[in-house]
Amino acid sequence: MRHMAFDRPLLRRTEGLTFWRLLGTGRGRSMSLGADLRRWALYAVWRGPADLEEFLATSPIAARWRSEARESWHVRLTPLAARGAWAGRNPIAIEGGAGGVQGPVAVLTRASIRFSRLAAFYRSVPAVDELLRRQDGCLASIGMGEWPLARQATFSLWRDSASVRAFAYRGAEHQQVIERVRSHDWYAEELFARFIPYGSEGTWDGTDPLR
Template identity: 30%
Template sequence: MLLSAHIVQTGMGKALTAFRRPPDPGAVDGLRYARTYLTAELRKGMLPSLAITGVALIAAWDDDEYLDRFLYHRRARPYEDGWRVRMLPARSIGELPGLPDLPRRERPTGDLPVVAVTVGRVRANRFLRFVRAAGAAEREAAGHPGFVDGLTLLRPPLVIGTFSLWRNVRDMRQYVTGKYPGGHERAMKVDREHRLNHEMSFSRYVPYAAEGRWGASNPLDMLDCVNGSDSTTGPLSPMDTSNGV
């Protein structure tokens, strides 16, 4: 199984239309899971951004061939002018409703870039506490030297998450658990103490092909191990498990 993320920056009207019309796994061959999110910038100040920047689709597939076919499907049209990445699952904690089981035991990723997806359903009566706790974590992510790019994922009213790219798992882990800057670790402590979320999922993936534009560029162009739009070559493919990924 592989996963794909499709991210497009667009106006509110088009974003809402795509958000409300995700592809149906029952109607698209090889599609195991699909969920759409509105997107916003990661927080730079005390308050989260209220400006919707576009829409994102996260999907799970039997193999690359089915994903290739989907790119010509009408449900893929809203994402044609955006950016997409193909990913192999490497680790998960918690689960998302409807998503097939992801590996719980960590699969080594070495110096490969990683994608991290965190999604939670916030308790309504603890929303303000969540906003305060998550603020420093979001601000510090963008300033971390291992951070490549990222955005906020939203499913109104209470599902909030992040999608982020990291140069390697060591940098990502240092941000998540490191004492400095420490915003993410403090946010996790507050969540454990006050149970801010009904459900929480963290999953990590290894990207092996990326194409299109996120903003003005492909954020994975700078990483030698990602082979642009060719999903059949490059150092890591869905059929190559010899390195434990």
């Protein structure tokens, strides 16, 4: 937990790291009240592959992942689409069109929840969690957060784009939550992004979900 504070100055000085967030994780597959204090995440946007390689080779943060972590998993992502904002801007640059996407898709959702809407938001989480468990196209998912309760995110991996659409638009529970988000103005800020995962290493709960 102490590295959530101590790693920040190192990340701020990392060459080529254009946007980053250290994130705690929940115990469920989506956003939840329970926290897993042993599992942490770094979401990072890089200027280019060379900057990432330099970080992995020389940063004491990456060295600690290798030497101290019981388990670690890394995935590289090419953005397909991104809308909304994170900390006042969209940090994800999109170059060209998505075209025909074959194979796995990664999805990142992030929201800053209004304090007046927190209770309603968390009442909606169990139904969405249950829907995720029933989706055979969902390879893996996890809830994450910058702050406890109010700044939340999810990261999920899907077999293909059709599986993402089936969850987003055909699941009644998810559709109801989306409608309440819009009609009751739950979020002060939100970001939704889709990616092609093009490289992964390590394990997540004992396996690499992309293999």
